[in-house]
Amino acid sequence: MxxxxxxxxxxxxxxxxxxxxxxxxxxxxxxxxxxxxxxxxxxxxxxxxxxxxxxxxxxxxxxxxxxxxxxxxxxxxxxxxxxHEASSFTKRTDGFQWSAPDVSKWKDKTFMGFHRADGQVGTANYWLVIPLVFCENRNVNTIKQAFMDELGFGHQDVYKSYVQQMVSLYQSGKTAEIETLPFQETELSQQSKLFDNIDGIRFLTHEGGCGGIRQDSEMLCGLLAGYINNPNVAGATVLSLGCQNAQISILEEKLNKLNDTPNKPVIILEQQQEGTEQEMLAKAIRKTFLALIEADKLKREPAPLSKLVIGLECGGSDGFSGISANPTVGQVSDFIVALGGKSILSEFPELCGVEQELINRCVDDKTADKFSELMRAYAHAAEAVGSGFDMNPSPGNIKDGLITDAIKSAGAAKKGGTSPVVDVLDYTEYASKPGLNLLCTPGNDVESTTAMAGSGANIILFTTGLGTPTGNPVTPVIKVSSNSKLAEKMPDIIDVDTGPVIAGEKTIEEMGTVLLDHIIEVASGNIKTKAMKLDQADFIPWKRGVSL
The missing domain is CATH 2.30.130.110 (Archaeosine Trna-guanine Transglycosylase; Chain: A, domain 4)
Known part of the structure; x- marks a missing residue:
């Protein structure tokens, strides 16, 4: 029993x-x-x-x-x-000590990555095409249509073929057969690529850059600068209209802040200065094509595991997430930190009630105070609009056992393992210190994963108990299920199943070992994540309003 x-x-x-x-x-x-x-x-x-x-x-x-x-x-x-009821928090207390896990198994282990001029190492090699303002989204999509199939970055559209079968049945007077028409499940196959060493071109359309408040545009530029600086990115093509709030000068300022000396090609075109739309687009396509030729010259080379920057995320959580998947990810975070790498724990609304533990784990008072201030400001902003962290659990969370935000948070925080907190980052700040970093983001899955990639994550671990079809444009997202039923039901989105922990077949440490070995294979380009195979590339900037 x-x-x-x-x-x-x-x-x-x-x-x-x-x-x-x-x-x-x-x-x-x-x-x-x-x-x-x-x-x-x-x-x-x-x-x-x-x-x-x-x-x-x-x-x-x-x-x-x-x-x-x-x-x-x-x-x-x-x-x-x-x-919902959660403990309050106060100043940092001394006495925290950490016993690092044994990582001798991976001490001399490497992954095959793309080495950047600033010392970062990418687990992938992408080119970005970015609008500084929503007015340029159509032009970005025009470039996308021109490039994707011709360069071999498109995917076979199996659903289009399915619709063609229905059209044929309808035209043949066989409408009744459509109801039972079988769909041939198949992996989305990528066409033959022109550039072997480029994983893809990513087009980061968004609804920002103008209107709203000026701070929104400032943060957008900071986020986009983080994406350009991400080790998985070779360079970028940036389209500006010219009159918007998100000015080129702001983006350049943010880039310079991240790196004193520019180390990646960034092509910037401003439509109001270029002339006709066709002239601008032809120029953007021509310059991007030449830049892709150069980016393709970079090849994967061995890199120490200390160059891994792991984002820690959960979404579609269930009552097992905090028992199996999240502690497994926390074990991996501890492994990475012990190896000299970085990990990033985000989703501040899902740290409600565990603040004091994290405060006590901070390496100094300054770091602890920054975390306290960001948490209090976030909570007050939610309360000011008649909401609060207690309203964070989704209907799916509640249905599967996470009935209060504090229960959800206590389990979610397990993704951060047990290591010291070396830094606290506000939204769009870049992770620069080896160790566990806390990043202020909403609990919203895509807003959070979007932010982690913008803060330098080159791999994201995403735990789920209900199933969440989420990926990122530049950072491989490894989906980790909390239970085996989900892994069996949705094998197309789950990469690693931690259900054996629930069944008593594996310990957290054993499961963490399995996950870290899988990460090394993904980081080396030997395994594509399920999100990559499905071409999931979600990108939602946070407009600093209240988002839980």
């Missing part, structure tokens, strides 16, 4: 169901028999003992909620009987 339940921390009074449990079923924990009042679905929690209104709910050793009505021992915890 014991294998069906899990008490994560000795202090906890909420117990997790690892399997579907029936009403009236008796479970044993630590010699104590608990009779379940109602059925408890897998991933959900039930009370270990009787609770009264106001009593604290504890998970992961943290305060994650409070009872709002009488809850009997063995009764499932729901949004009706539990409300």
């Amino acid at each position: 014991a294998h069906k339940i899990l008490k994560i921390h000795p202090k906890d009074n909420a117990i997790v169901a690892l399997d579907d449990l029936s009403a009236g079923e008796k479970v044993l924990y630590n010699g104590k028999e608990i009779t379940l009042v109602y059925a408890v679905p897998a991933k959900h929690k039930f009370a270990e003992s009787d609770l009264t209104p106001g009593d604290k709910i504890l998970m992961y050793g943290n305060l994650v909620g409070k009872a709002v009505e009488n809850i009997r021992s063995g009764e499932v915890l729901t949004t009706s009987n539990v409300k």
Whole structure:
């Protein structure tokens, strides 16, 4: 009976169901028999003992909620009987010590990457085409249409073929057969590429650059500069209209701040200075083509694992995420930090309730104070518009056992492992210090992954319990499932399954070893992630308004 339940921390009074449990079923924990009042679905929690209104709910050793009505021992915890409650936080306290994991297995291990002039190493080699303002989106898409198929970066459109079959049936008077027309599932195949050492051209269209407030355009330029500076990028073509808020000079200033000496080709064209649209587009295409010839000369060479910069993300989380997938990613973060690399933990709304632990892990008071200030400012901004971190869990999260933001946060924070926090970065700031970095972003999956790539991540680990079809334009995204049912149901999006942790077949350390070995293969270009195979390349800049 014991294998069906899990008490994560000795202090906890909420117990997790690892399997579907029936009403009236008796479970044993630590010699104590608990009779379940109602059925408890897998991933959900039930009370270990009787609770009264106001009593604290504890998970992961943290305060994650409070009872709002009488809850009997063995009764499932729901949004009706539990409300969000989180611990407050204060100044950093001394005494934190970290025992780094054994990384001797990977000490002399390398990955095959693209070495940049500034010392960064890419796990891929992309060229960017970027509009400084939404007015240039159409021109960017025109360049995309001209380049993708001709250079072999397009994909066979299997859905177009499917529609053609339907058209044929309709024209033949066989409309009834359309309802049962089978779809031949196949991997999207890429055409033969002209440039062997270029992974693709990425077109980062967006709705910003003008209107709104000036700070939005400043941050957009900072984000785009981060993308150009990302080690996975060879260079960029930038289209400007001329009169917008996001001026060329702002982008150049942000680029210079990241690197004193320009080390990548950046082609910038301003439509209001170039003449006709056709002249500008022809010039942009010609200059980009010549730049691609040069970018293709760069080849993969061995690089130490200290050159890896790992983004840590979760999306479509479930009640197992904080038990299997997130701790596995946290183990990998600890491995990378011990090897001298960088990791980036973002999604500040999903650190609610674990702030004090992270504050105590900060290497100094200045770093801790910056984190506290950013968290408080974010929380106040949400409250000012009638929202709050307590409204962060999505309907999918709640359905699968994450009934309060503090429960979600306590599990989400496990992605950051146990290492010291060496730096705290505001949105668009670039990761420069080896070790664990905290990056201020929303919990929104794509806004967060977009930001991590802009802060220098050359690999992103993305945990999910429900299934999330997300990728990034320049950084390979490795999808990690929290449970084996998801991996079996959606094999086209899941790269690594941590379900064996739930089944008791692997420890977190063993699963972390599997994941790190997989990362090295992806970083070397030997394995394409499922997101890359599906050509998922999501890009959403954050407009610093309230986004949870």
